[in-house]
Amino acid sequence: MDISEKILALKTEKGVTILAHYYTPLGVHKIADRIGDSLGLSKIAKNEVEADYILFAGVLFMTETASVLNPAKTILSPDKSAGCPLANFLSGDDIEKYKEKYPNIPVVVYVNTTAETKAHTDVCCTSSNAIKIAQKIAEEHNTDTILFGPDKNLASYVRDRTDLNVISIPGRGNCPRHNLFTKQDVLNAKKNHPNASLIVHPEAPPEVQHLADYIGSTSGMINYVNEHENDSGYIIGTEVGLMEHLIWKNPLKKFFPLNPKSLCENMKKITLEKIYSTLKSIGTPEEAQYQVIVPSDIAQKALLSIDKMIDYS
Ligand code: SF4
Structure with a gap:
């Protein structure tokens, strides 16, 4: 065996x-x-x-x-x-400091955070529901401003698609595997595969997102490939594991990495x-x-943040 x-x-x-x-x-x-x-x-x-x-x-x-x-x-x-460098950008203590600086402003964090971080927040979100969650929590708190962390690129994605003042905390947080994508990567890929569809994750930098045919979560990208036929193929702007999965599940379609170095060691x-x-x-x-x-006191508080997201979704 x-x-x-x-x-x-x-x-x-x-x-x-x-x-x-x-x-x-x-x-x-x-x-x-x-x-x-x-x-x-x-x-x-x-x-x-x-x-x-x-x-x-x-x-x-x-x-x-x-x-x-x-x-x-x-x-x-x-x-x-197997940790996550993006999650490491924001701790519970960091959030408490931002709350002191911006009192009464709701805190939204990406699910890519530790349970300890989530325990200090109002609600968490995923890349697919971030816009909806941001709008709902702002409405509930009767404000047009939110604190959003730790991914600065996802914060920018939400800011571009809402009327909200999205304050990115800590302002420099990023996933090193998605933040490495550049406009030059797009130009190179498009030169080699001019008619292929460019689909990227919202953790990619804004200048890359702005050139994409589709921006979405990993599940969203899979749905896009399933629902669209492009004989010229798809340029995949996320971690290479998703591309390997797509090749496995769609042997008749063509896939190209936006940058093959986007590989998450963890x-x-x-x-x-x-x-x-x-x-x-x-x-x-x-x-x-x-x-x-997860210690029960942290788990109970983190659960409130996750449950609120599920309620809002
Ligand atoms: S790809 Fe790796 S580093 Fe990036 S958010 Fe996912 S787990 Fe974290």
Whole structure:
């Protein structure tokens, strides 16, 4: 048996559901029960998974969100050192300082934040519902100003599409894998593939977004490809894992990376070997090292922020 076959046998034996993010290695997609974006997977974990154990193939903030939404289930991470540089731009203490500087202004954060950060906010959002959430929270607080973090490019995307005064906190936050895209990348890709559709993630810089045929979340990009036929192909402006997924699922369509260097090292830490070790640990003393546990006081406050987003969506 190869390692994928061993994993499939072991997850059945141990009664585990494996959820995988699109940016993990393609081999992980192939053994996962469900593949999706961070919040979509957490909702699946909450509403559709009967297993007591969930192995979450993704970075730490995603496993924390799954844990906050599913306190009765055991959430396992194959590598708890797989963090997210974007999430690290904004802590709970940082938010408290911004609240002092801007009293009575609601705080919206991207789901790409730690549970500890979410616990200090009014509401969180995803890249697909950011505009709606920003408008709703401003309306509820009877204001036209919001604090929005930590991604400065997503903040700019919301600012461009609403009448709100969107104050980006900390103002320099970015995902290094999406922020590396440049206008020159677009010009190069368009030169090589002139009629291909350019689809990009809102974590990309504004000057790249402004040249795109479509801007959306990973799920939105997949829907776009499914709903549009372009024989010239699609230039993919997000982490390369999504492109590998699209090639796998759409063998007759053509895909080109906007920049092949957009590779998230943290997502690639989630390997088949580590997933196998995690599964083997279940029911042994080693299991504890893979369990993701959010302290209950933080989890309860973070849940309010996540639940408000779900209510608004
Ligand atoms: S792709 Fe960017 S936002 Fe996503 S986990 Fe990696 S560093 Fe974080």
